[in-house]
Amino acid sequence: MTGMVDVMVVGGGINGVGIARDAVGRGLSVCLCERDDLAAHTSSASTKLIHGGLRYLEQYEFALVGKALAEREVLLKLAPHVIWPLRFVLPHESHLRPAWMIRLGLFLYDHLGRRRSLPGSRRIRLEGNPLGAPLKPQFHTGFVYSDAWVQDARLAVLNAMDAAARGAEILPRTRCVAAVRSAGHWQVTLADAAGRERTLTARALVNATGPWAVRFLDEIAHVPHTHTLRLVKGSHIVVRRLFEHDHAYIFQQPDRRIVFAIPYEHDYTLIGTTDVDYHGDPAQVHIDAEETAYLCAAVNRYFRRAIAPADVVWSYSGVRPLLDDHQQNASEVTRDYRLELDTDGAPLLNVFGGKLTTYRRLGEEALDLLANVLPTRGGAWTSDPAQPLPGGERDPNALADAWRAQRPWLTASLAWRLAHQYGTRGERILGEAGSLDALGIAFGAELYQAEVDYLREHEWAQTAEDILWRRSKLGLHVTPADAARLAAYLADTQSAAAGTA
Ligand SMILES: Cc1cc2nc3c(=O)[nH]c(=O)nc-3n(C[C@H](O)[C@H](O)[C@H](O)COP(=O)(O)OP(=O)(O)OC[C@H]3O[C@@H](n4cnc5c(N)ncnc54)[C@H](O)[C@@H]3O)c2cc1C
Incomplete structure (x- = not known):
């Protein structure tokens, strides 16, 4: 990608990746940076429900509950595996x-x-x-x-994978350290984990930094505002x-x-x-x-x-x-979100609040706003069941059964887990293997080298924590010795780990 993009999204939680996916699907060039791993913060720490929120009815939040319940139906079709x-x-x-x-x-x-x-x-x-x-x-x-x-962190990663497959540049472990606004564009400075800096120019900036949203405005974009979170x-x-x-x-x-x-x-x-x-x-x-x-x-x-x-x-x-x-009372604060398009210079879209459940709607509304200031192609598209998230093309239970019929050596538990983590993408992990041994080194809890390599090549996983606590929850099932062996394998083979999706 060149040093010029239509949209620079800062923040690789669910809202940032959802906006990036929607934007690239509307013909915009997109770059997203996340200072840690994708979904490393709020988006992997939820109760993991796609829900309307029964208790919000008591606070008369009928519009929010209705919107979230409608999303439940949409998301069940787009990602039945997660x-x-x-x-x-x-x-x-x-x-x-x-x-x-x-x-x-x-x-x-x-x-x-x-x-x-x-x-x-x-x-x-x-x-x-x-x-x-x-x-x-x-x-x-x-x-x-x-x-x-919902497997919350996986939902975020699948959105990032789909955005990347459509042409977005996704940069985990890359912090936005400065964003300077002029009348026509943003000059954005990014720093990778080694501290190497890179500058790019963006027509519009999206602040999807979740709990950091106000700090981002104060300390990085230096935009005057009156917001509080x-x-x-x-x-x-x-x-x-x-x-x-x-x-x-x-x-x-x-x-x-x-x-x-x-x-x-x-x-x-x-x-x-x-x-x-x-x-x-x-x-x-x-x-x-x-x-x-x-x-x-x-x-x-x-x-x-x-x-x-x-x-x-x-x-x-x-x-x-x-x-x-x-x-x-903290439990009574609204769970609804607000999007704010600031056009006092090059466009800045701020995301405040939001739930996992409403991330797709939030992305859609964000792009409807950006369409006023950027040359988008086409309108809202992400609710189309014909455009599922990666791996979501088939019912995961039927998929697991089909895999076991084709591969008698595959255990029911591994088939179930792969089908519910990766959907049809699990085929890429199983490949032509004719036995469990053929999946490579065993790291415990049915985690094999083929899956680890897939996660590194296609899902930006770099550390044992990325794999054991976000791409999966195998951290609950492996022993400390298994986790240490996985970390050693990742460190030893780091040089082969440059690729992403
Ligand atoms: C306890 C709890 C339970 C919840 N349960 C549910 C639930 O069951 N269902 C539901 O729908 N919702 C739930 N939610 C809400 C939901 O998890 C959040 O609304 C959602 O994850 C917020 O996503 P986000 O992308 O806005 O923020 P985040 O996931 O925090 O993403 C923001 C990202 O921005 C990055 N960032 C910040 N500054 C920079 C920078 N300068 N450069 C680069 N990157 C930067 C951060 O590293 C971070 O990863 C829950 C939330 C909590 C805390």
Whole structure:
């Protein structure tokens, strides 16, 4: 790519990559830089739900919930390998919310978003029901409703891969260190991990830096503004599996918040989240003891089997970049986003807030705005099911079955995982291999060299952490010795790792 682009996107979280993909599909030349790994921050630290957000109905956020529910249907078609339906059980507690209120909320939830593929909600008896078995005996009835699960970091990487395949330049581990505006263009300076600088000229700049969005304006673009973001930390804990079935739970709390307990990575339960105002560096966010205790207590109110902080095998935290609507309570701050096109000189598009669920809509609206100032070709295109994300062309369960029929040596667990991480792209990992041994070095937990090499060549993975905690969650399943062997392999073969998608 030359030193001149139509759009320079800063930030490789879900919103940045979604905008880059939409822009390149509308005929614009695009460069995206991300100072760390793709989705290294908020976009890999979510609860991993593609959802309308049942609780936002209580805050009268009907437009946001409707928009998000409509997106659920769109995204299930575009990426069935990394997004799939998930049913939720809500045990009823009349002193927290009366049954009529829950029924009304679920009625709206079923009908606000043009639900087509997912089953509607219903009331259930918990006694004698496998869904009630892990719960304390005082919970007699509950409700079941639909939402969807997403592998958040993979969704971001797939958008980046598709943008790259359409011609965008994607630069992970590259920080935007300066952006100087003139009447007609932006002069942008990028620095790679080794500190090497490169300057390019862009017609328009997109600030998709999530929790850094205001800092970016102040310290890098030096643009006067009046924006504030409310940074709200959210943490999750992971414990050994607390129940056998495939439904998730949504637990109401006495402080009126809700906490999810979700089946995770087959052997685990994911519990989250918290809402804590945050004033530190978003890159250094960690769970604290109070949050761990809160999450343990939140599920101990419901499950027969109590957990304690010592049961936590992994935790992660992220910072929500929320629009500051001056709510007192952090959990009540709006989850909606705002796009702002500043044309006081070369165009600057700022992204404030947003959810994973609405990233595609946000990208579409961003490009509709940029189309006023840039020579785009064609209009909105990313909701077209004929343009799925890489690997999303087939149902992953059918794909796993087909692979096993063709390759009797392939284990059911590996076929399932590859189909749900890579979809049809998994063929590139399996290739012509005629046995597990032919997939190369085994790094534990059915991670083989063929997959590692694929991730490095096509998905910008460079470190063991990229592979074990973002491209996959195999970090939960491998031993420390396996992880060290993987790191050594990556370091030894670094010279062969220059290629990307
Ligand atoms: C605890 C929690 C739970 C959530 N759960 C859900 C959920 O279940 N469903 C849902 O839909 N949403 C959820 N969200 C919201 C969702 O995760 C975020 O809204 C979304 O990930 C924000 O993406 P982003 O691209 O704006 O920000 P980020 O993912 O943070 O990306 C911004 C990127 O910009 C980069 N950057 C910053 N400055 C520079 C620079 N100078 N140069 C280069 N790069 C730079 C950063 O490194 C960062 O990677 C949750 C959020 C949290 C915190």
